[in-house]
Amino acid sequence: MPEVQAVELWPTYAQATEARTRYARTGDARQFGVRVMALDAWIEELWALFGDGRSFVSSVERDVMLTALSEGEPALKNSAGTVRLLGSIVRQGSGLSEFEQALQEQPFVLTDVERAIMQLLARYRALLGQAGMVEPGEALRLLPSSMEACA
Numbered sequence: 001m002p003e004v005q006a007v008e009l010w011p012t013y014a015q016a017t018e019a020r021t022r023y024a025r026t027g028d029a030r031q032f033g034v035r036v037m038a039l040d041a042w043i044e045e046l047w048a049l050f051g052d053g054r055s056f057v058s059s060v061e062r063d064v065m066l067t068a069l070s071e072g073e074p075a076l077k078n079s080a081g082t083v084r085l086l087g088s089i090v091r092q093g094s095g096l097s098e099f100e101q102a103l104q105e106q107p108f109v110l111t112d113v114e115r116a117i118m119q120l121l122a123r124y125r126a127l128l129g130q131a132g133m134v135e136p137g138e139a140l141r142l143l144p145s146s147m148e149a150c151a
Contacts, residue, residue: 005035006033006034006035007034007035007036007037007042008030008034008035008036008037009037009038009039009042010036010038010039011038011039012038013038013040013041015038016036016037016038019036020036023036040056040136043136043139043143044056044139046143046147047134047139047143050143050146050147050150051134051139051142051143051146052134052142053132054129054132054133054134054139055132055133055134056133056134056135056136057128057131057134057135059087061133062087062091062135063083063087065124065127065128065131066083066086066087066090066120066124069120069123069124069127070082070083070086070120075112075113076113076116076120086117086120086121086124089117089121090121090124090135091135091137092137093121093137094135094136094137094138094141095135095136095137095138095139095141096137096141100138100141102118103118103122103125104122
C-alpha cells in the first residue's frame with residue numbers, strides 16, 4: 001500500500017515558505033510529516049507524474065507569446081498593460097469550464113474588443129499546445145482523468 005502524506009496547500013510560494021518557517025520557529029507539529037506547498041508546485045508535481053508530457057508555461061514564456069500575438073491584433077493596444085491583462089485572464093481562467101467553453105464557442109454577446117481578446121486567447125492556447133506547454137489551470141482540470149487512467 002502506498003504511503004500517504006498530508007499536504008497543506010497555500011496560494012503562493014511566498015505564503016508556503018512563510019508557513020514552513022513559522023512552523024519551524026514555533027515547533028509546530030506540521031513541520032514534520034506534512035508537506036507545505038504552493039498550489040502551483042503541487043499541481044506541477046502531480047502533472048510530472050500523471051500528465052501528458054507537456055511542461056508548464058512560465059510567466060515569461062506566457063508574456064512573450066501574448067506580446068507576439070497582440071502585435072497582430074488591431075483591436076487591442078499592444079502595451080505591457082495589455083499583456084499583463086491577457087496573462088492574468090488566461091492564468092486565472094484556464095481550466096475553468098466557463099472559460100474553456102468561451103474559448104470554443106465565442107458567445108454572441110461579446111463586444112468587438114472582448115471578441116478580439118477571446119480569439120487571441122484561443123490562438124494563444126493553440127500556440128501553447130504547439131510548443132508542448134500547458135497552463136497550470138488546464139493541467140489541474142486534466143489531472144483527475146489522467147490519474148484515473150494510471151490507476
